[in-house]
Amino acid sequence: MDRSDFNLDFEKPLRELQLRLDELRSASAEQNFDMTKEAEAIAARLEEMKKNIYNDLTSWQRVQIARHPKRPYSLDYIGRLFEGFEELHGDRSFGDDQALIGGIAWLDGRPVMIIAQQKGRDVKENLRRNFGMPHPEGYRKALRLMRMAEKFRMPVISFIDTKAAYAGIGSEERHVSEAIACNLREMAVLEVPTVGIIIGEGGSGGALGIAVVDRLLVQAFSYYSVIPPEGCAAILWRDRKFTETAANALKLGARELHEQGIADEVIPEPLGGAHRDPDAASAALGEALRRNLAELMGLSTKKLLDQRYNKYRQMGEFTESLAAGAV
Amino acid sequence: MPFFSKPKYSTVSPPKKKDIPKDLYVRCPKSGELVYIKEIEKNWMVIPKSGHHLAIDAPMRVKSLIDEGSWEECDANLESVDILGFKDSKQYVDRLAEYKRKTKLSDAVVSGVGAMEGIQVSLAVMDFRFGGASMGSVVGEKITRAAERALEKEIPLIVVSASGGARMQEGIFSLMQMAKTSAALARLAKKRLPFISVLTHPTTGGVTASFATLGDLILAEPEALICFAGPRVIKEGTNQELPEGFQRSEFLFDRGLIDQIVDRRELRDRIVRFLRAFSGQPLPAAANGSANAGGD
Numbered sequence: 036m037d038r039s040d041f042n043l044d045f046e047k048p049l050r051e052l053q054l055r056l057d058e059l060r061s062a063s064a065e066q067n068f069d070m071t072k073e074a075e076a077i078a079a080r081l082e083e084m085k086k087n088i089y090n091d092l093t094s095w096q097r098v099q100i101a102r103h104p105k106r107p108y109s110l111d112y113i114g115r116l117f118e119g120f121e122e123l124h125g126d127r128s129f130g131d132d133q134a135l136i137g138g139i140a141w142l143d144g145r146p147v148m149i150i151a152q153q154k155g156r157d158v159k160e161n162l163r164r165n166f167g168m169p170h171p172e173g174y175r176k177a178l179r180l181m182r183m184a185e186k187f188r189m190p191v192i193s194f195i196d197t198k199a200a201y202a203g204i205g206s207e208e209r210h211v212s213e214a215i216a217c218n219l220r221e222m223a224v225l226e227v228p229t230v231g232i233i234i235g236e237g238g239s240g241g242a243l244g245i246a247v248v249d250r251l252l253v254q255a256f257s258y259y260s261v262i263p264p265e266g267c268a269a270i271l272w273r274d275r276k277f278t279e280t281a282a283n284a285l286k287l288g289a290r291e292l293h294e295q296g297i298a299d300e301v302i303p304e305p306l307g308g309a310h311r312d313p314d315a316a317s318a319a320l321g322e323a324l325r326r327n328l329a330e331l332m333g334l335s336t337k338k339l340l341d342q343r344y345n346k347y348r349q350m351g352e353f354t355e356s357l358a359a360g361a362v
Numbered sequence: 363m364p365f366f367s368k369p370k371y372s373t374v375s376p377p378k379k380k381d382i383p384k385d386l387y388v389r390c391p392k393s394g395e396l397v398y399i400k401e402i403e404k405n406w407m408v409i410p411k412s413g414h415h416l417a418i419d420a421p422m423r424v425k426s427l428i429d430e431g432s433w434e435e436c437d438a439n440l441e442s443v444d445i446l447g448f449k450d451s452k453q454y455v456d457r458l459a460e461y462k463r464k465t466k467l468s469d470a471v472v473s474g475v476g477a478m479e480g481i482q483v484s485l486a487v488m489d490f491r492f493g494g495a496s497m498g499s500v501v502g503e504k505i506t507r508a509a510e511r512a513l514e515k516e517i518p519l520i521v522v523s524a525s526g527g528a529r530m531q532e533g534i535f536s537l538m539q540m541a542k543t544s545a546a547l548a549r550l551a552k553k554r555l556p557f558i559s560v561l562t563h564p565t566t567g568g569v570t571a572s573f574a575t576l577g578d579l580i581l582a583e584p585e586a587l588i589c590f591a592g593p594r595v596i597k598e599g600t601n602q603e604l605p606e607g608f609q610r611s612e613f614l615f616d617r618g619l620i621d622q623i624v625d626r627r628e629l630r631d632r633i634v635r636f637l638r639a640f641s642g643q644p645l646p647a648a649a650n651g652s653a654n655a656g657g658d
Contacts, residue, residue: 200571200590202590202591202595202596202599202600203596203599203600203602204596204600204602204604204605204608206590206591207589207590207591207596207608207609208617209617210575210614210617210618210619211571211590212570212571212574212575212589212590213571213575213619215571215572215590216540216544216570216571216572216573216574216575216576217575217576219540219541219544219545219571219572220544220545220547220548220551220576221548223541223544223545223548224545224548224549224552239528239537239568240537240540240567240568240571240572240590243537243540243541244571247541247544247545259534259537260533260534260537261528261529261530261532261533261534261536261537261568262528262530266595267530270530271450271451271530271531272450272451273451277450281450284446284448284449284450285446285530285533285534286446286533286534287533287534292534295533295534295535297534297535297538343545344545344549347538347541347542347545348506348542348545348546350499350535350538350539350541350542351498351499351500351502351503351535351538351539351542352443352445352499352532352535353440353441353442353443353499353500353503354440354441354443355437355439355440355441356439356441357439
């Protein structure tokens with residue numbers, strides 16, 4: 036790990052301490068001074084400081100980790116957790132969306148259907164993947180594959196990681212809203228177990244379009260929000276300067292989602308985020324996925340669908356007075 | 363015409379217009395003509411000459427669709443709560459109080475059961491005056507209950523939408539209303555009960571991306587803005603010029619989203635026709651031949 040790994044605003048104290056540590060170590064090596072003790076002390080302080088900082092992040096700081104350019108993306112997990120991934124392409128109507136991919140893979144010898152939003156690592160890949168923001172074709176392909184999964188009795192596992200469904204002319208012309216709406220309705224009654232995992236950004240309807248599931252797991256530094264904090268600030272505060280305030284007000288972090296009954300489980304991440312140790316992040320994710328899937332596989336279809344319906348049916352907070360006029 | 367244009371009651375008072383009694387006349391945004399408001403109200407807020415559809419509130423919409431004396435409102439006692447303790451430039455609770463005072467509604471949906479030419483229906487109507495009819499927990503719950511009522515009574519569901527999108531002040535709970543309402547519609551569909559979705563100006567965001575586009579029939583009023591992301595967001599985000607008429611009913615009709623664009627003054631008759639078809643009944647006795655009879 037070097038200091039360039041601490042490039043977020045709130046990581047500045049870590050960056051500075053890492054710099055001192057690096058300097059001390061190189062000076063010690065060059066000048067043949069034994070400063071092991073001093074270095075150890077700083078390293079210990081660094082570890083302590085990491086714990087303090089990462090365990091006490093605001094919602095906005097968590098969003099920044101969720102968007103970290105080095106954060107593992109869907110394919111990073113798919114490669115680690117599954118065998119024999121066979122990507123399947125196209126919505127049979129217009130095109131193949133590379134921001135929302137899908138296909139068959141094997142998990143511990145069992146075939147499963149994977150649906151995943153995929154961001155690009157570099158400019159070239161991001162152009163192809165539209166920065167992980169799907170068009171209608173992506174949602175329609177996802178629905179096609181989910182129906183295939185239902186037909187051949189494969190559980191569906193969806194990896195959610197998108198800022199939003201793409202807001203563009205083509206997206207609207209081909210009715211992205213209708214594509215998402217259909218997925219919501221069909222996923223609610225899909226007759227196989229479904230697990231969704233938010234591995235970074237759970238951006239609004241774009242995320243929900245593949246996330247109506249029996250179990251929703253959320254990685255510790257992921258977020259899930261009705262609107263990106265930037266958009267919320269622009270609309271309600273009329274100024275993007277309030278993005279941080281909006282992020283905090285929206286209560287969009289993993290822990291809050293769990294408390295609100297939206298996330299079924301929070302998957303722990305390595306200190307500082309999944310990008311610090313993708314293998315460990317993947318192992319924790321795999322453990323939670325296998326456990327939840329095993330529980331769901333034991334249920335009858337009727338029970339599965341009833342539970343899924345009831346789960347979403349009770350979401351929402353309101354009061355219902357028995358005042359006069361009540362019917 | 364600006365997006366989200368509201369009926370221009372002459373409440374801004376430039377000196378010249380001082381002689382025009384406000385609340386008595388409305389200026390047509392299309393033709394600029396001044397029209398006596400009583401005349402427009404008789405016409406369900408459609409300006410007779412230009413055919414321009416002004417906003418109509420939910421109680422009046424219900425009246426325009428439902429047989430007199432048959433309406434029974436349900437769930438009128440559901441109210442939003444400030445679950446997140448949300449405060450932007452204003453407290454959410456204060457905004458709610460203001461919307462309630464202004465509209466005399468408890469939230470942005472009026473729902474119930476009534477008859478249309480004797481056919482029992484479950485109807486839910488959104489009212490844009492209530493905070494832009496954004497969808498929070500109450501809106502989602504009322505739409506869901508309207509669907510469940512249709513299911514229980516085995517009657518058709520009709521939803522008239524207008525919405526600025528999800529209610530941000532209720533955070534993730536608002537987003538989940540999209541899933542909740544759509545799941546209820548899945549059950550309705552399995553029972554082969556009709557769902558007719560009517561899109562009015564403007565229908566956007568999470569409402570468009572859930573129940574509003576899941577109708578067996580999707581009908582739209584003329585020139586309504588219907589979209590997922592709003593035109594301003596798209597323009598700023600993509601730096602592209604938007605095509606003529608982008609995201610209006612006619613534009614979406616041309617691109618295959620909408621079954622029919624229906625003039626508000628004909629909406630009731632048109633819906634009745636479809637309800638009869640879906641329940642195996644002959645055309646109404648007084649029906650004229652063409653389903654596409656002129657608008658104005």
